[in-house]
Amino acid sequence: MRLTSFSPFVHRRAAIPRPLLVQPRQIGAGVLHVLAIRLFLALFLAMAPVWSHAQAPAPQQEIDKSLDTARKEMEALRKNLAEQTDDAELLRRRAAAMDIQSRADAIADKLTPILASVQARLTELGPAADTGKEARDVAAQRADLEKARSTLDAQIKLARLLSVEGVQTAEMVSTMRRAQFQARLGERRPSILGAQFRDDLKDDLPRDLSRFASLRDEVAAALSGTPAWVWALLLALAATVVAISVAIARVVRRFTASRVPAGRLRRSFHALIVVLVATVVPGAIGQLLYIGLDWQGQLSDSTQSLVSGFAGILCMGGYVTGLGLALISPSRPSWRLPDIPDAIARKMRWFPHVLGPLIVVVWVLDRLPVSLNASLSTAIAMNCLVTFLLVAVIAAALIRLERRRRAVLRDPETGHAPPRPLWLLITVSAVWVVMSIAVIAVLIGYVAFGNFAAKQLVWTLIVLSSAYLLTVLTDDFFMSVLGTSKRDTEALEHGQEPRIRDQAAVVLSGVARVLIGLVAFVMVLGQFAEGPVELLQRAEQLLNGLAIGHVELRPAALVQGIVVLLVSLLGVRVLKRWLIKRYLPTTTLDPGMQTSATTLFGYIGVVVAVGLALSAVGIGLERVAWVASALSVGIGFGLQAVVQNFVSGLILLAERPVKVGDWVSLGGVEGDIRRINVRATEIQMSDRSTVIVPNSEFITKTVRNVTHANPLGLVQIKLPMPLSTDAARTRDIILSAFREHEDILETPAPNVFLDGIDGTNLMFNATGYVGSPRQAYGTRSALLFDVLRRLGEANIGLGKPPTMLVSAPGPLLPATSAAAESRPPAAPQPSDGADGQ
Numbered sequence: 129m130r131l132t133s134f135s136p137f138v139h140r141r142a143a144i145p146r147p148l149l150v151q152p153r154q155i156g157a158g159v160l161h162v163l164a165i166r167l168f169l170a171l172f173l174a175m176a177p178v179w180s181h182a183q184a185p186a187p188q189q190e191i192d193k194s195l196d197t198a199r200k201e202m203e204a205l206r207k208n209l210a211e212q213t214d215d216a217e218l219l220r221r222r223a224a225a226m227d228i229q230s231r232a233d234a235i236a237d238k239l240t241p242i243l244a245s246v247q248a249r250l251t252e253l254g255p256a257a258d259t260g261k262e263a264r265d266v267a268a269q270r271a272d273l274e275k276a277r278s279t280l281d282a283q284i285k286l287a288r289l290l291s292v293e294g295v296q297t298a299e300m301v302s303t304m305r306r307a308q309f310q311a312r313l314g315e316r317r318p319s320i321l322g323a324q325f326r327d328d329l330k331d332d333l334p335r336d337l338s339r340f341a342s343l344r345d346e347v348a349a350a351l352s353g354t355p356a357w358v359w360a361l362l363l364a365l366a367a368t369v370v371a372i373s374v375a376i377a378r379v380v381r382r383f384t385a386s387r388v389p390a391g392r393l394r395r396s397f398h399a400l401i402v403v404l405v406a407t408v409v410p411g412a413i414g415q416l417l418y419i420g421l422d423w424q425g426q427l428s429d430s431t432q433s434l435v436s437g438f439a440g441i442l443c444m445g446g447y448v449t450g451l452g453l454a455l456i457s458p459s460r461p462s463w464r465l466p467d468i469p470d471a472i473a474r475k476m477r478w479f480p481h482v483l484g485p486l487i488v489v490v491w492v493l494d495r496l497p498v499s500l501n502a503s504l505s506t507a508i509a510m511n512c513l514v515t516f517l518l519v520a521v522i523a524a525a526l527i528r529l530e531r532r533r534r535a536v537l538r539d540p541e542t543g544h545a546p547p548r549p550l551w552l553l554i555t556v557s558a559v560w561v562v563m564s565i566a567v568i569a570v571l572i573g574y575v576a577f578g579n580f581a582a583k584q585l586v587w588t589l590i591v592l593s594s595a596y597l598l599t600v601l602t603d604d605f606f607m608s609v610l611g612t613s614k615r616d617t618e619a620l621e622h623g624q625e626p627r628i629r630d631q632a633a634v635v636l637s638g639v640a641r642v643l644i645g646l647v648a649f650v651m652v653l654g655q656f657a658e659g660p661v662e663l664l665q666r667a668e669q670l671l672n673g674l675a676i677g678h679v680e681l682r683p684a685a686l687v688q689g690i691v692v693l694l695v696s697l698l699g700v701r702v703l704k705r706w707l708i709k710r711y712l713p714t715t716t717l718d719p720g721m722q723t724s725a726t727t728l729f730g731y732i733g734v735v736v737a738v739g740l741a742l743s744a745v746g747i748g749l750e751r752v753a754w755v756a757s758a759l760s761v762g763i764g765f766g767l768q769a770v771v772q773n774f775v776s777g778l779i780l781l782a783e784r785p786v787k788v789g790d791w792v793s794l795g796g797v798e799g800d801i802r803r804i805n806v807r808a809t810e811i812q813m814s815d816r817s818t819v820i821v822p823n824s825e826f827i828t829k830t831v832r833n834v835t836h837a838n839p840l841g842l843v844q845i846k847l848p849m850p851l852s853t854d855a856a857r858t859r860d861i862i863l864s865a866f867r868e869h870e871d872i873l874e875t876p877a878p879n880v881f882l883d884g885i886d887g888t889n890l891m892f893n894a895t896g897y898v899g900s901p902r903q904a905y906g907t908r909s910a911l912l913f914d915v916l917r918r919l920g921e922a923n924i925g926l927g928k929p930p931t932m933l934v935s936a937p938g939p940l941l942p943a944t945s946a947a948a949e950s951r952p953p954a955a956p957q958p959s960d961g962a963d964g965q
Contacts, residue, residue, distance in 0.1 A: 188279055191235065195286050198228050202293050209300065222301035229294025236287035243280040246273055316573040317504075320512055325505065332503035339500040346431055347421065354423040362416045369416075373409045377401070393604035395463045399454035400601055406450020407443050414439030430499045441491040445484040451593055452480025465600055475532040479525050486521055487586070490514050511579040515570050518582040519563045526556060559585065588652055595648035602640040606633040689745035696740050700733030723788040727804060728781040769824070773807045776823035780804055786826055786833055791901060793832040794825060840897045841904035843872065845912055848889035848927040855882060855890060858924060862894045865914045871907045872896040889927035 205221050205228075212218055250273050253266065318324040380401045384394050418439045422432060457464040458477035493514050497507040534545035548556070562585050569578035610633035704726055712722040781804060786792055790801050792811065799813035809826065811819045825831075843866075849858055859880045866878035878896035885891070894915075898907050919926070 191283055194231070194235065195283060195290070198231055198290050199286070202228055202290060202297070205297055209297070210304070212304070218301050218305050222298050225294045225297035225301065229291045229298070232287040232290035232294065236284050236291065239280050239284050239287070243277065243284060246277045246280060249273055250277065314574075315576060317508055317575055319571060319573045320508070321571060325508070328505040329509060332505045336500060336502045336506045339502065340496070343431060343500060346428065350421045350424065350427055353426060354420050358423055359420055362420050366413050366416050369409055369412045373405050377405055392465075392600065393608040395465055396597070396601040396604045398463055399465060399597060402454040403447060403450040403597070406453070407447040410446035411439060411443035414442035434495055434499045437495060438492070441488050445488040448487055448590055449480045449484030451590070451597065452483065455593060455597065456480065465597070469536050471536045472529065472532050476525065476529060482521055483586075486517060490518065508575050511575050512570050515566055515579045515582045518586055519567055522559065522585065523563060526559065591648050591651045595644050598644045599641050602644065603637045606637040606640070610636070685745050689741045692744040693737055693741035696737030697734070700730060700737060703733065704730055719789055731778070731806070769822070770807065773823045776827045777804060777806050780809070780823055780826055786831065790836065791834040793834065794821060794829065797821065834901045839901065840873070840899065841901035843896045843898055843904050843908045843911060845894045845908065845915065846883075847892045847894070847915070848886065849892060850925065850927040851885070851888055851890060853890055853924060857922070858892060858919070861918050861922060861924070862892065862915055865911060865918055866894060866896045869896075869907065869911055869914070871898050871903055873898060
């Protein structure tokens with residue numbers, strides 16, 4: 129029984145022979161276009177064979193040989209594939225199939241443009257004449273091209289077939305590995321608590337111990353066979369590596385504290401350096417140990433594989449230890465990334481120091497039975513020991529963690545600690561359940577399943593911790609490098625919008641987190657007989673594209689379209705800014721027209737950018753008809769108002785019946801136009817409030833534009849004067865006030881009219897003009913104050929409106945009389961009828 133190795137990073141794959149692939153020479157642009165057929169026909173026919181041989185692809189025999197070799201390799205890979213049970217052999221065949229696929233795709237990609245060139249040259253020659261009378265050179269050229277086309281077409285089809293077979297073979301291997309993995313997990317062996325297992329182990333153990341003694345002797349011989357000066361040199365190099373790592377850690381700590389911006393980036397960057405140093409140093413020492421043991425080259429293949437793999441697993445153990453120390457940071461609480469109390473961090477400082485070496489021990493216990501070709505009972509015993517060690521360490525960590533948490537958070541008065549958060553309770557419970565299942569499975573005989581569950585638990589912990597560190601690091605990097613700095617704080621406090629780099633930092637951080645999450649998900653699933661390479665190979669199938677009707681969407685084309693859209697929108701933004709700040713101020717356009725022109729340019733730029741993006745994706749503008757059809761249906765069901773307002777906005781920007789800065793009156797709303805948007809227009813009223821008016825209102829209704837074409841403002845004052853007033857003198861006083869005011873224009877000249885007699889008053893109507901309608905209200909108020917002052921100095925009073933006398937019977941007569949007595953003397957007397965009553 130072959131058990132799953134713990135480390136997902138160590139795979140043994142046989143070398144795959146890769147035949148020499150001769151690349152065909154690139155074909156030129158094709159046959160020269162005939163500009164004057166009658167003049168150059170003879171020259172063309174004479175040079176056509178020369179061009180044919182010059183532009184021919186690489187020797188067809190070499191391409192045929194490469195394809196034939198790939199075909200034979202594929203047949204060998206698919207032979208007896210269903211009978212294979214060795215996981216290493218399956219991995220080798222899968223890698224070979226993927227290699228053949230890549231080579232076949234390369235050949236097909238190289239030959240496709242050559243075939244297109246040959247087909248274009250055939251099209252230039254045209255079909256053979258029906259009469260059979262044709263120049264010999266033209267016929268020979270056509271025959272050669274026909275032969276080349278058929279050969280290239282056959283080669284491309286064969287290459288495509290090999291590519292498909294490679295994908296199918298790799299998928300078949302993945303399916304077989306998953307099925308064998310599930311069967312291996314479900315396989316039951318005699319329980320380690322039973323007598324049968326003890327008897328088998330007792331019988332097999334002496335032979336396995338003798339093989340282990342042979343391995344020990346071989347390693348001892350390698351140790352003694354290496355000269356002492358070599359070991360001294362390697363030991364000096366190991367000490368140098370340790371010293372350099374310590375010095376680098378100090379330098380990086382100083383650099384981080386002095387140069388890296390303050391904040392979380394300083395802590396996350398320091399944590400990354402700690403992990404890197406802890407990973408590299410053990411790996412370098414392990415590599416030096418391997419060099420010393422293999423100095424004479426006397427190690428057997430199995431021992432050499434074991435020793436070389438030991439150097440790699442030392443890197444893994446150092447990585448786990450460094451990762452735990454970087455996250456817990458027991459000696460430097462201010463550098464700690466997760467929110468862990470100091471007492472708990474100090475209590476858990478032993479866990480990384482134990483887990484890292486434990487992973488090395490687990491790997492050695494997994495590899496020893498394979499290297500020694502040990503018996504099945506010994507392999508089962510080793511796997512049981514690995515499971516118990518992993519479960520014991522994780523259980524001890526959980527128990528000590530919970531005890532310390534209760535001690536730290538215990539209430540002094542009640543003596544009880546608060547309950548654990550729901551997510552922590554669910555996580556810890558799930559871990560205990562998995563460990564219980566692993567132990568029970570091992571005890572009842574499902575050793576492979578129990579061993580896998582324990583290893584998967586530890587592997588998931590490592591992957592999630594690594595993902596947490598990377599997400600924190602990327603988020604801190606983008607927010608510190610692209611985010612708003614302290615120098616921009618004052619600008620943000622004054623109400624300005626966040627800078628675009630803040631938005632870019634948030635978006636890039638989110639994208640990075642998603643990618644890290646996907647990689648972590650793939651790595652966690654890498655233990656379920658579905659390694660990262662296999663999972664990524666499944667994702668590569670999406671590169672063939674998704675066909676929606678006649679439109680084929682490929683990830684590369686989608687990325688290209690997104691890039692084109694972003695670059696186009698950025699270009700539109702830059703051009704708009706250039707128009708606003710550089711070009712339009714040099715023109716004679718008023719500010720309202722400048723704003724309208726910039727907005728219209730922005731709309732056109734967005735449309736052009738979307739069209740270019742669709743073309744980059746592969747959707748031509750002629751294929752957008754179905755979008756227009758769907759849009760028409762939407763318009764019929766409820767988008768009429770939206771489209772109407774959008775079109776109205778375009779009309780407003782084009783015809784400019786109103787523009788930004790105009791003073792308009794529409795349906796009781798009067799104010800200044802501040803912005804014309806796609807759907808609606810913003811009008812600021814006199815009380816500084818803003819009214820949002822749909823654009824269609826300006827097209828379908830009557831609009832009063834007070835400032836259209838810059839008209840003059842009219843200042844009009846109407847004054848009632850008594851009949852006894854000197855009309856000429858009053859006119860001169862009012863007219864002088866208008867003429868002396870600085871805002872009243874001389875042309876048209878101000879004037880004072882006598883509108884007529886209204887009851888007991890003379891109605892004077894004074895008019896004058898100012899430069900803008902916006903000045904009319906303030907100027908009218910100032911003139912009214914001045915005119916009243918001048919009339920008061922001239923002892924000229926204003927008239928009063930006439931009073932209507934209403935008669936009433938009985939009790940209302942005294943009130944009527946009192947009202948009559950309150951009338952001014954200058955007012956006319958009521959009718960006789962009122963006196964009679």
